[in-house]
Each structure stands twice: as structure tokens, then as C-alpha cells.
Amino acid sequence: MIALTRMRLHAFVRTGRAVAPLIAALAVLSILYGGGQAEAVEAYGVSALVAFPVLAWQTKILLDVEPDVQRRLARVALGSARREIAAGLLAAAVAGLAVIAVALVVPWLVGGVKTGTATETAGSILTGLGVHLLALGPAVALGALSCRAVTRSAGMGAAVLVTGAVLAIVLGLQGSPVPWLVPPLMATTRLATSGGTPLAATLLTAQALTWTALTTWLYSHLRHTRT
Amino acid sequence: MLAEAVGNACTASRNRWHNRPVHLDDVWLRYHRGTPWVLQAVNARVEPGDIVVVLGRNGAGKSTLLQLIAGVLRPTRGRVSDRPAVVGWVPERFPADQAGTVTGYLRAMAAVRGLRPAAAARAVDAWVQRLGLDAFRDVKLPELSKGTAQKVGLAQALLAPPDLLILDEPWEGLDAATRDLVPGIVLEVVARGGSVLVSDHRGETVRLPGAATWTVADGTLTTAAPDSGQRCVVEVAVEAADLAGAVARLREQGHHVLRVREEVGS
Numbered sequence: 176m177i178a179l180t181r182m183r184l185h186a187f188v189r190t191g192r193a194v195a196p197l198i199a200a201l202a203v204l205s206i207l208y209g210g211g212q213a214e215a216v217e218a219y220g221v222s223a224l225v226a227f228p229v230l231a232w233q234t235k236i237l238l239d240v241e242p243d244v245q246r247r248l249a250r251v252a253l254g255s256a257r258r259e260i261a262a263g264l265l266a267a268a269v270a271g272l273a274v275i276a277v278a279l280v281v282p283w284l285v286g287g288v289k290t291g292t293a294t295e296t297a298g299s300i301l302t303g304l305g306v307h308l309l310a311l312g313p314a315v316a317l318g319a320l321s322c323r324a325v326t327r328s329a330g331m332g333a334a335v336l337v338t339g340a341v342l343a344i345v346l347g348l349q350g351s352p353v354p355w356l357v358p359p360l361m362a363t364t365r366l367a368t369s370g371g372t373p374l375a376a377t378l379l380t381a382q383a384l385t386w387t388a389l390t391t392w393l394y395s396h397l398r399h400t401r402t
Numbered sequence: 403m404l405a406e407a408v409g410n411a412c413t414a415s416r417n418r419w420h421n422r423p424v425h426l427d428d429v430w431l432r433y434h435r436g437t438p439w440v441l442q443a444v445n446a447r448v449e450p451g452d453i454v455v456v457l458g459r460n461g462a463g464k465s466t467l468l469q470l471i472a473g474v475l476r477p478t479r480g481r482v483s484d485r486p487a488v489v490g491w492v493p494e495r496f497p498a499d500q501a502g503t504v505t506g507y508l509r510a511m512a513a514v515r516g517l518r519p520a521a522a523a524r525a526v527d528a529w530v531q532r533l534g535l536d537a538f539r540d541v542k543l544p545e546l547s548k549g550t551a552q553k554v555g556l557a558q559a560l561l562a563p564p565d566l567l568i569l570d571e572p573w574e575g576l577d578a579a580t581r582d583l584v585p586g587i588v589l590e591v592v593a594r595g596g597s598v599l600v601s602d603h604r605g606e607t608v609r610l611p612g613a614a615t616w617t618v619a620d621g622t623l624t625t626a627a628p629d630s631g632q633r634c635v636v637e638v639a640v641e642a643a644d645l646a647g648a649v650a651r652l653r654e655q656g657h658h659v660l661r662v663r664e665e666v667g668s
Contacts, residue, residue: 178513185510189501242497247474248558251491252514254473399476 179249179262184269187237196233200274203229208287215288219303220367222278223310224360228340230274230311234267234318235336246324260398267315275307306363309380312387313358319394325401358386422484424448424471424566429480431466440466442621448597453588453610456601458618464601465494465570467618471599472568490564494571496555498543504554505539508561515562529557533580549575567591569600585610
């Protein structure tokens with residue numbers, strides 16, 4: 176499975192498909208940090224929110240790089256549909272971690288956040304990592320749901336991706352009647368900017384993990400039935 | 403001589419089965435709900451040591467059947483069971499539109515099959531040399547000709563010795579030298595106790611005497627036991643003006659005319 180993960184990451188980078196989402200990530204980060212300094216944790220909260228569609232799009236691109244017949248060859252070579260599916264998700268998660276690393280480092284390089292003591296800086300980065308990871312799981316799951324192996328057409332893939340990303344934000348707004356229906360992106364941003372209790376953070380983590388698990392299950396189920 | 407080798411290989415393999423037969427139990431398949439069934443109520447089994455030739459017109463469902471057995475497709479109903487651990491599948495068209503060179507791709511696929519780097523390098527070198535891919539080692543996959551890409555497709559299926567080898571039109575696009583290699587490769591798999599399924603519409607499978615025949619038509623599968631009689635292929639050049647007469651005479655004499663091609667000596 177690791178070999179297939181490596182092969183897919185290699186194809187993602189070697190074909191140049193990794194460039195577009197990276198540029199998109201740098202563009203949104205430039206807009207985010209171009210207006211002056213902010214508290215690191217608050218900035219990371221917003222950064223995780225805007226990174227969500229980029230990470231989902233990147234996942235779709237990564238999974239779509241491989242020709243359909245090659246995906247089938249990989250499945251036969253591995254001897255397991257489950258491991259072939261998992262290898263794609265793992266590759267997308269690794270690529271997502273690279274974008275998150277950029278998102279965590281860039282604000283310090285461009286002076287977009289207020290500096291503090293080393294302990295405060297480390298704490299901010301850890302919190303930032305946490306809120307970005309809360310976005311990564313749902314983003315990979317949404318991107319996977321929009322990939323060609325599931326949607327079968329570019330138009331349907333784009334529709335799933337855009338609709339999913341918009342709904343994740345709109346249904347997560349304060350006052351939404353069904354905030355539990357979407358990953359807690361907006362709630363996480365609010366928690367990072369306004370502060371919250373450890374219990375609230377735990378509940379958001381549980382919601383993100385549950386949403387990721389359910390969406391990943393749906394993706395896996397659809398992949399099993401649509402080859 | 404080849405027929406004798408087939409017989410020997412089949413006998414040897416049947417004496418040392420280590421696999422269980424692959425079963426297709428009441429297998430139905432359609433690609434989308436509401437569309438016609440591509441395959442209906444297919445029951446069959448592939449014994450270790452079997453060579454099965456899958457025949458049928460274009461679009462009959464040969465590739466679909468092979469992909470079901472390879473584990474690429476899942477039956478809509480029924481099940482395919484006891485598929486062996488190592489399956490080699492050669493698709494009808496190798497997907498050359500991807501990153502990497504010939505050796506890079508093959509080494510990556512060997513790693514996916516669980517081969518360690520040293521074993522992967524050995525397996526890749528062996529198949530690259532055997533299939534005449536030496537000159538293309540560092541060529542990028544999209545730059546390969548159709549036939550060369552097909553050789554890469556063949557090589558990736560053989561990097562780990564398969565217990566079940568599935569060849570979808572393996573002769574398509576291959577040069578004469580590589581076409582001649584295919585029967586030998588099939589016999590090696592069978593001699594190890596593996597089984598081979600091969601689809602063909604060019605009449606090349608006459609090179610595999612002793613093979614069972616499966617015919618796919620109208621969504622159903624008809625199986626026939628191996629022909630016990632041994633046959634040979636003789637390529638004969640005749641005057642173009644006498645072509646029709648020569649073919650008619652050969653048929654009158656009970657010979658099986660496989661195909662007629664205009665060019666000779668290729």
C-alpha cells in the first residue's frame with residue numbers, strides 16, 4: 176500500500192499537477208496575510224477555513240492523475256480493493272500535509288502574525304496544526320467523493336466539489352439549523368478567533384472525525400461499486 | 403513440438419496443483435442500473451493448470467468477463483471466489499499516458515506487488531530483456547509506440563510469477579517476435595501450476611493447442627473442454643490470383659483456415 180501511495184504521489188508531482196493547488200494555496204494565504212498582522216491562532220483559524228476547498232481540490236486532482244486502467248492494474252497488483260482505495264486517500268493526506276506545512280510557515284515568513292515568546296509561538300503553531308488537521312480529513316474525504324472514479328465525469332466532479340465546499344461553509348454559519356450536517360469548519364474558525372473550552376474543542380474534533388469517517392465510508396462504498 | 407510442450411506442461415501442472423479452482427457462481431453484471439445485462443447467470447470454474455481461450459464478437463463481454471475474474475470488476479449479482487493471491491492482468495490497451503519511464507514504472511509496479519528493491523530490479527531486468535524493451539528502458543511511457551507500451555503492460559503482469567494470468571487480446575499491437583513469446587510465457591505459468599485466460603479475435607490462440615474454449619455471446623457463457631486433437635499452424639503463401647481457390651481447397655481437405663492476409667514475410 177505504501178508503494179502505491181508513493182507511486183501516486185510521484186505521479187502527482189512529476190506530471191506538474193501539484194503546482195496549481197500549491198499556487199492557489201499561496202494566493203489565498205497572500206490575501207489572508209497581506210492586510211497586516213494578526214494573532215497567530217486567530218489567523219490560523221481563518222487559514223484552515225480557506226485551506227479547506229484548496230485541500231479538497233488538490234485531493235481530486237491527485238486522484239484523477241492516474242488513468243482509469245492504471246487504477247485497475249494497481250488494484251489487481253495489490254490484490255485488494257480496500258488497500259488500493261486507502262493508498263489514494265493516504266497519498267492525498269500526505270499531499271495535504273505539505274500544503275498545511277506551507278500554511279503554517281508562510282505567515283511567519285511574511286510577518287503576517289504577531290510574534291511572541293518561543294513558548295507562545297510553539298503553542299500557536301501547535302494550535303494551528305490542530306485546526307488545519309481538522310480541515311484536512313473532511314477536505315480529503317470531499318475531494319475523494321468528487322474524483323473521476325466516483326463521479327465519472329468532469330462536470331459532475333466539479334459540481335460535487337464546489338457544492339460540498341459551499342455547503343460546508345454556508346451550513347456552518349452561526350444560526351444554521353443543521354450545523355452537524357457539515358464538517359465543523361466555521362465552528363473551528365470561531366473557536367480559534369473567539370476562544371473556547373477544551374470540551375468545545377473535543378466536540379468539534381469528534382464532529383470532524385465522524386464526518387470524515389462517514390464520507391470516507393461513502394467514498395469507499397461507491398468505489399467498490401463503480402470501477 | 404509446441405503442442406507436445408503444452409501437453410507436458412498441462413500434465414505436470416495437474417500433478418502439483420497448489421491453488422484452488424477459481425469459481426464463478428451465478429455471476430451477473432451490468433454497468434449501470436437500468437442498462438442491459440452484459441453477462442447473465444455465468445457459472446464456470448478455472449482449474450489450476452487450465453488454459454482458457456475466451457472467444458466472442460466485439461462487445462460481447464469478453465473483457466468484462468476477464469476483468470471480473472481478475473478482480474477489477476465486482477459482479478452485480480453472484481460471486482467470483484477462490485481467486486489466487488497473485489493475479490497478472492494485461493489489459494487490452496496499456497495506459498501509457500502516465501508519468502515515469504519504462505523501468506521506473508515497472509519497478510514501482512513491482513514494489514506495489516510487494517517485491518523488495520533488489521528482487522524488483524532483477525524481475526524488471528529479466529522481463530525488459532526478454533520482451534525486447536532494453537532500448538526503451540529510460541523512455542517515458544507516453545513516448546512509447548502502441549506495441550512497445552503493450553509489452554510494458556505484459557511485463558507488469560509478470561513481475562511476480564502469477565498464479566492466474568489474464569491476457570486481454572495480448573497479441574494486439576505486438577511485433578512478430580513478441581507474439582511468438584506469448585505461448586511460451588503462457589506455458590511457463592501453467593507449468594508452475596497457474597492458470598491462464600486469454601481472449602483473442604485474431605485467431606492467434608491456435609498457438610495454444612489443448613486450451614479450453616469459452617464463448618461469450620448474448621450475455622451468456624458457453625464452455626467447451628479442450629480439443630484433444632493436436633494441431634499445427636502452417637503459413638502458406640499462394641498466388642493472389644489463386645487465393646480463393648486455394649482457401650477453398652484447404653477447407654475441402656478439412657483444414658481450418660484461420661485468416662488470410664495480403665502481405666507475406668512480415
